Amino acid sequence: MDFEDSPEEAAFRKEVRAWLDANARKLTGKREIDPEDMENGAANEMAASKAWQKTKAKAGYARITWPKGMGGMGGTPMQSIIFGQEESKYDVAGGGPFAIGLGMCIPTLMAYGDEEAKKRYVWPAVQGDEIWCQLFSEPAGGSDVANLRTKAEKNADGTWTINGSKIWTTGAQFSDYGIILTRTDPNVPKHKGLTMFYINMKQPGVDIRPIKQASGGSGFNEIFFTDIKVPDNQRLGAVGQGWTVALTTLMHERLAVGGGQGGGLDVPQLMQLARTLELEDGPAIKNAAVREKIADWYVRSAGLRYTTMRTMTALSRGQQPGPEASIAKIVVASKLQDLSAFAMDLEGEAGILSGSEAPMGGMFQGGWLSSPGLRIAGGTDEILRNIIAERVLGLPGDIRVDKDVPFNKIPTGR
Amino acid sequence: MNFDFNDDQKMLKDQARKFLSEKCTTKTVRGVFEGNHHYDQALWKQVAEMGWMGTAIPEEFGGLGLGYLELCVIAEEMGRALAPVPFSSTVYLFAEAVLIAGTEEQKKKYLPKVAAGEIIGTFARAEAPGAVLPKTIRTTFKNGKLNGKKIAVVDGPIADVAVVLAQTGEGERGLQLCIVDLKGAGVKRTDCITLDASRGHSDIEFKDVSAEPLGKAGEGWADMQRILDRAAILMAFEQVGGADVCLAMAKDYALNRYAFGRPIASFQAIKHKLADMYVGNELARSNAYYGAWALHTGAHELPLAAAAARVSATQAFDYASKENIQTHGGIGFTWQMDCHFYYKRAKETGLVLGPQRAWKQKLVTELEHSNA
Numbered sequence: 063m064d065f066e067d068s069p070e071e072a073a074f075r076k077e078v079r080a081w082l083d084a085n086a087r088k089l090t091g092k093r094e095i096d097p098e099d100m101e102n103g104a105a106n107e108m109a110a111s112k113a114w115q116k117t118k119a120k121a122g123y124a125r126i127t128w129p130k131g132m133g134g135m136g137g138t139p140m141q142s143i144i145f146g147q148e149e150s151k152y153d154v155a156g157g158g159p160f161a162i163g164l165g166m167c168i169p170t171l172m173a174y175g176d177e178e179a180k181k182r183y184v185w186p187a188v189q190g191d192e193i194w195c196q197l198f199s200e201p202a203g204g205s206d207v208a209n210l211r212t213k214a215e216k217n218a219d220g221t222w223t224i225n226g227s228k229i230w231t232t233g234a235q236f237s238d239y240g241i242i243l244t245r246t247d248p249n250v251p252k253h254k255g256l257t258m259f260y261i262n263m264k265q266p267g268v269d270i271r272p273i274k275q276a277s278g279g280s281g282f283n284e285i286f287f288t289d290i291k292v293p294d295n296q297r298l299g300a301v302g303q304g305w306t307v308a309l310t311t312l313m314h315e316r317l318a319v320g321g322g323q324g325g326g327l328d329v330p331q332l333m334q335l336a337r338t339l340e341l342e343d344g345p346a347i348k349n350a351a352v353r354e355k356i357a358d359w360y361v362r363s364a365g366l367r368y369t370t371m372r373t374m375t376a377l378s379r380g381q382q383p384g385p386e387a388s389i390a391k392i393v394v395a396s397k398l399q400d401l402s403a404f405a406m407d408l409e410g411e412a413g414i415l416s417g418s419e420a421p422m423g424g425m426f427q428g429g430w431l432s433s434p435g436l437r438i439a440g441g442t443d444e445i446l447r448n449i450i451a452e453r454v455l456g457l458p459g460d461i462r463v464d465k466d467v468p469f470n471k472i473p474t475g476r
Numbered sequence: 477m478n479f480d481f482n483d484d485q486k487m488l489k490d491q492a493r494k495f496l497s498e499k500c501t502t503k504t505v506r507g508v509f510e511g512n513h514h515y516d517q518a519l520w521k522q523v524a525e526m527g528w529m530g531t532a533i534p535e536e537f538g539g540l541g542l543g544y545l546e547l548c549v550i551a552e553e554m555g556r557a558l559a560p561v562p563f564s565s566t567v568y569l570f571a572e573a574v575l576i577a578g579t580e581e582q583k584k585k586y587l588p589k590v591a592a593g594e595i596i597g598t599f600a601r602a603e604a605p606g607a608v609l610p611k612t613i614r615t616t617f618k619n620g621k622l623n624g625k626k627i628a629v630v631d632g633p634i635a636d637v638a639v640v641l642a643q644t645g646e647g648e649r650g651l652q653l654c655i656v657d658l659k660g661a662g663v664k665r666t667d668c669i670t671l672d673a674s675r676g677h678s679d680i681e682f683k684d685v686s687a688e689p690l691g692k693a694g695e696g697w698a699d700m701q702r703i704l705d706r707a708a709i710l711m712a713f714e715q716v717g718g719a720d721v722c723l724a725m726a727k728d729y730a731l732n733r734y735a736f737g738r739p740i741a742s743f744q745a746i747k748h749k750l751a752d753m754y755v756g757n758e759l760a761r762s763n764a765y766y767g768a769w770a771l772h773t774g775a776h777e778l779p780l781a782a783a784a785a786r787v788s789a790t791q792a793f794d795y796a797s798k799e800n801i802q803t804h805g806g807i808g809f810t811w812q813m814d815c816h817f818y819y820k821r822a823k824e825t826g827l828v829l830g831p832q833r834a835w836k837q838k839l840v841t842e843l844e845h846s847n848a
Contacts, residue, residue: 357836361788365759371479378477389755451747458742
């Protein structure tokens with residue numbers, strides 16, 4: 063048991079370091095992460111992100127595990143992790159804008175698109191020239207995404223017309239293309255009447271409106287589609303097979319390794335705060351109750367850190383990682399919310415201040431404000447618990463009262 | 477990255493599970509709970525024949541000389557099986573104390589006997605309810621004689637020898653460990669009634685009992701911390717093992733128990749509870765693995781790794797054992813079901829090396845040092 067690289071991994075790491083030295087500047091000091099950035103993605107530094115993505119793509123580092131000729135180098139997941147570890151030590155722009163496209167949309171296109179589509183779209187996405195978004199959630203279907211209402215109707219000339227709206231779409235405002243799940247038959251049960259397409263986000267009839275979040279930021283969008291025309295060759299998978307295609311997309315979402323651990327807000331920051339504050343009975347850092355809380359959150363953070371190492375070990379040994387990786391977001395999101403709230407409580411009446419007015423630049427207020435979103439985005443805490451219960455523990459799925467009911471007969475509520 | 481046990485260690489674990497599933501069923505545990513003995517003597521003998529007590533004891537002292545990673549996998553299986561034998565007190569506490577603080581002579585004297593299963597050892601610390609602090613230690617060790625009283629000593633009724641924390645002068649600087657023969661003159665043991673009857677406890681009174689020093693005077697407190705750190709990691713594996721069984725029991729029951737026309741495992745109230753058990757157990761397992769790594773390599777992070785493993789495993793076993801009963805409903809609260817064995821063992825393992833509260837304070841102290 064150790065944390066060392068295998069000889070092959072060490073050799074790859076050396077190669078990566080040499081390449082990074084030649085192409086980027088090393089970070090001096092620690093990268094400060096603004097909690098607001100977490101939800102806005104890396105949109106702010108789009109030009110820099112695109113440039114860095116292109117540099118990586120040329121060297122095969124943009125999608126290490128993808129085959130050569132598809133923008134990758136046919137590498138292992140472990141090599142991809144090693145590259146990420148080394149890259150984080152350099153002052154380079156983040157790959158946030160490409161995460162959804164390369165993590166979910168393009169893999170779906172690679173699985174269901176025709177050769178021409180692959181030739182046309184994969185490389186521009188890999189090198190960051192074109193950005194993709196994923197259009198699944200709707201006002202009427204969040205956790206129950208198959209309940210979506212956006213309609214695709216076939217025209218006499220074989221093309222399709224799409225009407226409806228999508229919501230919570232990250233990065234839609236700067237996306238060039240998107241994959242969209244639509245309802246093509248409302249007369250069959252909900253999972254059976256769906257069809258997947260990819261669409262041009264810049265075409266007429268696509269109206270993208272940013273959603274102002276409770277935190278003030280606007281990382282998400284609502285999108286309205288009015289009579290947009292889509293040729294039949296932009297269909298992914300057969301008509302009525304959209305749910306199966308969507309599952310491929312979602313499977314890639316789960317395979318995507320990594321993700322933040324709460325915007326750099328964790329036990330060290332809480333301890334830093336506690337060292338500066340005075341409570342009723344002395345310094346906060348010496349207060350037994352404060353220390354118990356710190357310990358509680360520390361064991362969760364450390365537990366996750368070492369869980370990640372177990373996952374990486376499986377990858378390093380060429381094995382499929384165990385299901386333990388599925389716990390991360392449940393732990394991180396709640397911890398961020400609870401830890402931030404506790405820090406604000408320690409700050410006392412000053413806890414209500416925000417931004418630079420607040421202690422430590424308002425990082426806890428920022429974390430507290432963004433945490434409700436983190437607990438919902440990409441699968442709510444509740445859906446994630448269902449996933450653990452059903453996929454990991456093998457418990458039965460919920461009884462679905464709408465399972466065999468035609469979509470247009472399902473009660474809708476308000 | 478190689479943060480996992482290797483194939484040999486996993487094989488050892490499989491062997492241990494197979495062995496214990498045959499020799500130590502919950503019937504064995506129930507036998508001790510309901511009988512007049514403080515442990516299962518037949519099982520203890522068989523465990524000794526397997527050589528497990530000597531897993532991490534070097535060969536020169538009669539052990540198998542395998543190492544701590546091997547001891548960790550065995551500990552997990554002992555925890556799963558709720559093995560009613562004095563394994564943790566003899567191996568994690570007594571043997572570790574001798575290995576850490578003992579002279580060459582003491583190692584030669586005691587370790588081969590531990591490895592052969594010829595002696596049962598324990599560690600006596602507390603003297604009153606509340607925290608164990610230098611100022612609460614009134615037992616004295618002067619001129620080779622031990623005087624005082626220790627309470628709730630785990631495996632006290634059956635132990636042959638004990639490491640005792642005693643005062644040679646005043647305060648922390650006067651503390652020293654010593655080894656005492658519990659069968660000697662002047663030792664009076666009184667069995668305690670405890671929550672977990674599968675682990676015997678006793679109060680032990682010493683009146684002018686001859687004892688030998690273990691480690692130096694003034695270093696008793698520091699020695700004890702080092703012993704507890706090591707024991708905490710090994711115990712964390714027992715706790716993780718127990719917690720995993722609780723989850724498996726709850727899952728099995730929920731799948732087979734029907735209410736309102738469906739398995740209760742299909743209700744989200746139950747599914748989410750079990751998912752939370754899983755999350756807690758995995759976090760605890762990962763923290764325990766880090767502890768195992770620290771123990772194996774003697775890393776300077778060991779005290780922090782031990783505290784994190786201890787807190788995480790105690791929390792996981794507590795949660796899994798209580799929610800296992802809850803998942804079972806009324807039947808889970810009956811004597812006839814096994815749920816209460818785990819509920820009680822979770823509390824016993826969570827208190828025996830010091831409570832979560834104290835380990836959390838220690839954890840943050842270690843964090844303060846590591847950030848300095």
